[in-house]
Amino acid sequence: MTSPLLASDPAAAASAAAPLLRVDDLHLTAGARELVHGVSFGLAPGEAIGLVGESGSGKTLTCRAILGVPPPGVTVSGGTIRLAGEDVAAYTRRQWDRVRGPRIAAVFQDPASYLNPSLTVGRQLTEVLRVKNGLHRRVARARAVELLASMGLHRPEHVHDQYPYELSGGMLQRVLIAIAVSGDPDLLVADEATTALDVTVQAEVLDLIATLRAERQLSLLLVSHDLAVVAQLCDRVVVLRHGRVVESGPTRQVLDEPADPYTRALVADHREYGLDRLATR
Amino acid sequence: MTAALEADGVEVWLGRRAKSRILDGVGLTARSGEIVGLIGETGSGKTTLARAIVGLAPLHAGTVRVDGTPVSGLRGAELRRFRRTGRVQYVFQDPLRSLDPDVTVLDSVAEGPAIRGDGRAADRRARAVAALEQVGLDPALGDRLPGRLSGGQRQRVTIARALAVDPRVLLLDEPVSALDAANRNHVLRVLDRLRREREVAIVMISHDLGSLAGIADRIVVLYRGRVVEEGPAARVLLEPEDPYTQRLIASVPSIDGPRPTYARSTR
Missing domain, CATH: 3.40.50.300 (P-loop containing nucleotide triphosphate hydrolases)
Structure with a gap:
C-alpha cells in the first residue's frame, strides 16, 4: 500500500501529497452571530499542529466542526473542511460513522464524562473494537487488553474489568486514548486533553501521545491554552484570536519570534510567571 | 506573632x-x-x-x-x-459548580455579607461592587448569571465572593x-x-x-x-x-x- 514517493522521502511526500486535513476559509455561525470568520490551515500526514488562543478564540469550535460535532445551534456557514481530500460538509451520518475511528478520533478535557459509569472500561473499549473493527468477542477482549497495556497502564487485565470510578483521571485519559486509537486513525484531535491532569500525569500522557505519533504515524491536532504543552509536541502552531488566524508557522519560530502583536502578548503573558523566572529573580 | x-x-x-x-x-x-x-x-x-x-x-x-x-x-x-x-474563606476548584446558576453575580457576591447580617441591602450591594472591582471585574457584569461569563471571569467572581466578607485567611483550590x-x-x-x-x-x-x-x-x-x-x-x-x-x-x-x-x- 505504500507509495514509492512516501517510501523514498517522507518529508517531500508530506508536502507534495494531499494534506490529511485542509480547512479552508471556515466560517461558523450561531444564529445571526458569526463566531469563526474564515479560518484556514492544513495538516500534512504525520504532522502535529497546535491550535492556540485564549478562551473564546474559536479553537474548540473549529475542532468540533472538523469532527463533525459542532455545538447545538452552531453551523458551518462558509468554507470547506477536507479530510483526506473529501469535503466533510456533505457527509451523511453513515459516512461520519465510517471515518470516525479509522480516519479521525478525539480526546477531550474531562475523560470521565465520555465513559458510561455503569460499564467496565474494558467492555466499552471492546464494544468499539467489535462495532468499528468487526472483531469477535474473544478476539476483541484480547485486543482491548493489549491496547490498554500499550497505553502504559499497569495490570491491563485488571484495568479492563474496572469501572470508571475506580480509575484516576490520568488512567481514564489513557483509556480514552486507547478507545480513540483503537480504530487506527490517521488524525487524533486532542482538545485540552491534559489540562485537568496533575503535572506529573500530564507529562506521562504527553509522552504517551508522542510515542503513539512515532509508532502509528499519527497526525495530531492539539488544542491547548498552554503554550508549553504545545511546545512539547507540535511541529507547527496556529494562533487564533476572535475566530481568526492571526499567525501560523513552525513552533519555534512562532514562540521564539512571534510576528503578530497578539501572539507576542500571548507569549509574554505565558512567560510572566514560570519556573524559568525563578533562576533570574 | x-x-x-x-x-x-x-x-x-x-x-x-x-x-x-x-x-x-x-x-x-x-x-x-x-x-x-x-x-x-x-x-x-x-x-x-x-x-x-x-x-x-x-x-x-x-x-x-x-x-x-x-x-x-x-x-x-x-x-x-x-x-x-x-x-476563613474557601474558593472551590470549579467555579461553574460553586456558583448558583440562578443567582446573579452581584447577589452571589453580596450573599456572604447578607448571611452575616451586615448593614442594609444597599450597603451590601456597594460592598459587592467594591469586591468585583477589586478582582478587576466590571461591576456591570453584576447583573449576569454565572453561565454568561467566561471561565476566567467566573473564577474571579468566586474570589470576589470570598473578599466581600473581608477574610483573614483565603484557601484557593487550583484557582488558575x-x-x-x-x-x-x-x-x-x-x-x-x-x-x-x-x-x-x-x-x-x-x-x-x-x-x-x-x-x-x-x-x-x-x-x-x-x-x-x-x-x-x-x-x-x-x-x-x-x-x-x-x-x-x-x-x-x-x-x-x-x-x-x-x-x-x-x-
Whole structure:
C-alpha cells in the first residue's frame, strides 16, 4: 500500500501529497452571530499542529466542526473542511460513522464524562473494537487488553474489568486514548486533553501521545491554552484570536519570534510567571 | 506573632480505620500577608487538608487555629457563629459548580455579607461592587448569571465572593490551572495585591508550579498524606530535596521546547 514517493522521502511526500486535513476559509455561525470568520490551515500526514488562543478564540469550535460535532445551534456557514481530500460538509451520518475511528478520533478535557459509569472500561473499549473493527468477542477482549497495556497502564487485565470510578483521571485519559486509537486513525484531535491532569500525569500522557505519533504515524491536532504543552509536541502552531488566524508557522519560530502583536502578548503573558523566572529573580 | 492560620498534627481518616489515613500528622501555617503554595499529586490530601481547615472534613486528631483561636473543636451554634464571621474563606476548584446558576453575580457576591447580617441591602450591594472591582471585574457584569461569563471571569467572581466578607485567611483550590495565561496572570496579580494591601494569609493549592514560582513565599509538598518537603519557594522549586518534589518539577513543560523524554519518543 505504500507509495514509492512516501517510501523514498517522507518529508517531500508530506508536502507534495494531499494534506490529511485542509480547512479552508471556515466560517461558523450561531444564529445571526458569526463566531469563526474564515479560518484556514492544513495538516500534512504525520504532522502535529497546535491550535492556540485564549478562551473564546474559536479553537474548540473549529475542532468540533472538523469532527463533525459542532455545538447545538452552531453551523458551518462558509468554507470547506477536507479530510483526506473529501469535503466533510456533505457527509451523511453513515459516512461520519465510517471515518470516525479509522480516519479521525478525539480526546477531550474531562475523560470521565465520555465513559458510561455503569460499564467496565474494558467492555466499552471492546464494544468499539467489535462495532468499528468487526472483531469477535474473544478476539476483541484480547485486543482491548493489549491496547490498554500499550497505553502504559499497569495490570491491563485488571484495568479492563474496572469501572470508571475506580480509575484516576490520568488512567481514564489513557483509556480514552486507547478507545480513540483503537480504530487506527490517521488524525487524533486532542482538545485540552491534559489540562485537568496533575503535572506529573500530564507529562506521562504527553509522552504517551508522542510515542503513539512515532509508532502509528499519527497526525495530531492539539488544542491547548498552554503554550508549553504545545511546545512539547507540535511541529507547527496556529494562533487564533476572535475566530481568526492571526499567525501560523513552525513552533519555534512562532514562540521564539512571534510576528503578530497578539501572539507576542500571548507569549509574554505565558512567560510572566514560570519556573524559568525563578533562576533570574 | 501568631500566624493567621495554624494547622497542627492534622489527621483525617477514611472511616474509622487508622490504616487508611488521608492526612497523617500534617502541619500548615500561613502568616498575614503570606502566600503558601500547597502542591502534591491527586490523592495526596491537598484538598482534604483545605477542607479539614474549614471544617468540611472531620479531624481525627490535630488542631486548627485562626489568629491563635482554636476553631477545629467548634460544634453546632459555635461553629455556625464562627463561619458567619467569614474569617476563613474557601474558593472551590470549579467555579461553574460553586456558583448558583440562578443567582446573579452581584447577589452571589453580596450573599456572604447578607448571611452575616451586615448593614442594609444597599450597603451590601456597594460592598459587592467594591469586591468585583477589586478582582478587576466590571461591576456591570453584576447583573449576569454565572453561565454568561467566561471561565476566567467566573473564577474571579468566586474570589470576589470570598473578599466581600473581608477574610483573614483565603484557601484557593487550583484557582488558575484551567485559565489561559492572561486570565491566570490577572488572578495571580489580584492575589498578590490582596496579600500586600489587606494582609490576607493565602493558601493556594496548585499543580501549576510556574504560577507558584511567581507569587508563593513558601511551598509545602504533600505526598500520600504527609508533608515531605517545605521551605521558601525558590529553594523548594530550584533545589528540591525530596525525590517526589524532584519528579514533580521535572514534569513541568517548558515553552522553550520538549522535555528530554518527549524528544526521545517523537520522530
